[in-house]
Amino acid sequence: MKTKAFIRRVGFGLKPDEQVPTNPLDWAKEQMLVVPKLIWPGRIYSEKEMLDIRVDFTTSEDKLQKTEKDPSKAKAKKRKLYRRTGRKFFERYELAIRHHQAVYGNQPVFERFWHFWGNHFAIVDKNKLPVFNTGPMQREQLRPLMTGRFADMVYDMTLTWPMIKSLDNFKSRGPNSAFNVNRRRKNKPEKGLNENHGRELLELHTISPQAGYTQVDVINAAYIMTGWGFIGGKKGVEAKKIGYQGSLHEPGTHTVLGKKYKTEGFSSKTKGKKQLRNLIENLCESEDCINFIAWKLCRHFICDNPKPEMIKIIIDAWKKSKGMLPDIHKAVLEATWKYGEPEQKFLSPETWLIQIARMTGADWPGNPKIFEYDFESRLNYKQKKISWILGELGHLPFRAKQPNGFPDTEAEWLSQEYLVRRIALVNNPTQIGLYKNSLPLIDISKKMVNKNFDDPRELLGILRKLENKNSNSNSLIAVLCSRKVLKV
Amino acid sequence: MNISRRIFLSGSASLIVSAPIISRAFGSTSTKKNLVVIMLRGGMDGLTAVPFIGNNILKKARPDIGVDKPIKITSDFALHPQLKKFKKLWDKNKASIFHATSIPYTGRSHFEGQYLMESGGTVPYYDKTGWLGRALETANKKSLSISLPMPLILRGGKDLDNFMPSANRLPSDETLKILAADYHDDEALSNVLRTIRKRPIAMMQTSKNSSQDVKRLAKIAGQQLVQPNGPSIAVFDIAGFDTHADQGGDNGEHAKKLKQFDEIIGTLEDELGSAFEDTIIVSLTEFGRTVDQNGGSGTEHGYGSAILMAGGLLPKSKIIGDWPGLEKKNLFEGRDLDSSIDARAVYASILARVLDRDHKEIVKNAFFNANLPDMTQRIFG
DSSP states (O other): OOHHHHHHHHSOOOOTTOOOOSSHHHHHHHTTTSOOOOOOOSOOOOHHHHHHHHHHHHHHHHHHHHHOOOHHHHHHHHHHHHHHTTTTTHHHHHHHHHHHHHHHOSOHHHHHHHHHHHHHTOOBSOTTHHHHTHHHHIIIIIHHHTTSBHHHHHHHHHTSHHHHHHTTGGGOOOTTSHHHHHHHHTTOOOOOOOOHHHHHIIIIIISOGGGOOOHHHHHHHHHHHTTEEEESOOTTSOOOEEEEOGGGSOOSOEEETTEEEOOOOSSTTTTTTHHHHHHHHHHHHSHHHHHHHHHHHHHHHTOSSOOHHHHHHHHHHHHHHTSBHHHHHHHHHHHHHHHTTTOOOBOOHHHHHHHHHHHHTOOOSOOGGGGOOOSSSOOOHHHHHHHHHHHHHTOOTTOBSSTTOSOOSHHHHOOHHHHHHHHHHHTSGGGGTOOTTSSOHHHHHHHHHHHHOSSOHHHHHHHHHHHTTTOHHHHHHHHHTSHHHHBO | OOEEESSOGGGGHHHHHHSOOOOGGGOOGGGOOEEEEEEETTOOOHHHHSOBOSSSHHHHHOTTTOOSSOEEOSSSBEEOTTOHHHHHHHHTTOEEEEEEEEOSOOSOOHHHHHHHHHHOSSSTTTOSSOHHHHHHTTTOOOEEEESSSOOGGGTTOSSEEEOOOOSSOOOOHHHHHHHHHHHTTOHHHHHHHHHHHHOOGGGGEEESOOOOOHHHHHHHHHHHHTSTTSOSEEEEEEOOOOOSSOOOSSSSHHHHHHHHHHHHHHHHHHHHGGGGGGEEEEEEESOOBBSSOOTTSSOOBOSOEEEEEESTTOSSOOEESOOOOSSGGGSBTTTBOOOSEEHHHHHHHHHHHHHTOOHHHHHHHHSTTOOOOOOHHHHHO
């Protein structure tokens, strides 16, 4: 690929004052070796703190609903509770941290891969997970995993709090587990298996349906997962810890895709615990998994219908490194560098938004100071607009509707209504932090084009025609919504 | 609702010129027939929407999530209590149910299933167009999807648009012309922008109200469908039927979603007025759910479900299909309601009726000449 196109394809383009790297492939590859620190200057809440806040919220809200029957008093108390627990604040705060990192950080390529994996392990929009948990989990658990093994990433992501919550595994119990044997003895109805997480572990996170597994394989994967869920909860209060309870595990040997998983261990508490680790190790080293993930990475970075020769570069690196992510990532970059042109990718709304902010030097998502919150007042416009704009564009990254996450192809992202929203956003440039009273917008557009395009002549030609027409925001639309910026 | 114009009138002169002008003098307005497809993602449970009450099997299989107050409509079947508007239409002979049906897919994956319910094919992720789009390719009718993406089901068709209310305003058409010139050698972008520039003024309005309440969306669709020159096809997309946990019974998660479906139907009936007589609304889902409840008071991915139909094009209310029964031996793989008819046969017959086309032609164009029996008599007879 040409240098600047490559930088836009695998990163977010160049900032107005950023040096053009002399060796873009090395520049990109080096970014994958170390997990960049978050540059957000404000407070970073730990995942545990956020779980505490979540449980405080859910418990208090529950109590409020049960105790306060006067509607107007209930409304006022609810508002206070929402503000005290940041019910409307935290998702926006997390989005601001994410975008600040992508727009101003020095490892934008790493951030692109982070966004990719966050979407690969998408947490659906339910149970207030996007409000309190999904962002913190991605930042605290997913990021550090990106320099390790893929299998470790899958294992740890499988056992994150939001994943267990959203895919219901905490409600899954082996039909012949000690728990259910006991219930039957007491003549209580069985509380059995929940297949949801077992199926998605196979379908979405590792091998995909291409592997040809059957319903029996799905049930056995779900058996293997029984026992993993929340531990140490009290009645009426959400538990904060993920752990293993042997009493819920389905005993015996379970077979998935011909491989047998025996019950190891002696203690009744931990018996069967290792099955999940063994299953994930086997899934992750299978050809089906390697092919699927390599294909998905190519589809994200190279083109909507990746060709075998592109995918092969990643498969080879995967096998050689035994699934080490830095090697896999570097192979993705090499394949993109080699095959990225003449292929094109239509950028997702969030990537496009970050890209135009970074390339124009826009004040996006705004000065971190504006996100300082007192947990008492109503959120102001500047605090709210990041989620409002991403919602308008149809891409709130923590709010996937289904566990397969957001799509990745032009057919899915190019529609009348999606395009209307991108054009209408740039038509109001102050929303993305481009102010008319700073540099004339046409100068910003020109600077951005010169900096970020290997051959800027076509776009500069369009701008030249607009120069005399006193059409400041037109110049931004003409460039930021041009084919060459929408599609890299 | 706080409405302002999304476009400056001064900039819209070329919009008016480029809009298709169909004179009322042609007199084609009275026969415009409408089809509304409501996609229910996640696996709509046909046994919750239209429970079988002919014996106790379902009740026993679902002790915690049964429908306690079903609305009895025949000796064997009832409606979920949230399907109130649907029940009213049933009483007026304007609603029918095709039960125990599914697209020909038994893999129980949402994403494969959803792809196939829209593509109309049998190989997931293979066909790049949708059955509705292909059927419309030569039909000379406009379609409108009430969604942000252009759903696969409509791809391949001509004159497609999609819409959701939004607050930001488009620039003048002069500005859009700059983009049109820039997009000229990109077919996909050009087509999309061309439709945007031709949009009726009503769809150019902005709204500060960001609510995506289904009633509001259905109202917008109804207002467009009722226009003589407006779209004849509308598509809705509701997600959230995948209730592996806490599915609920009369109330709860699945009930909430059925209520949304019901509200779309009710709102469309109100908005369409007399045009409702020339309309048919159908549901579409990727699969049904297991007969037994699972460990989390939910249900798992299954097979057979139901197609709910409403509208004046139906001659009378009835339950259609060949009921396979809920006894263990009659279940698909011992766990799911079986499908006794390929759901695509139902959609093909509805398409033939709405588009005034021969059934065989529809099956050829939209469903790859699959072996689909003609259901016209059973639905419309």
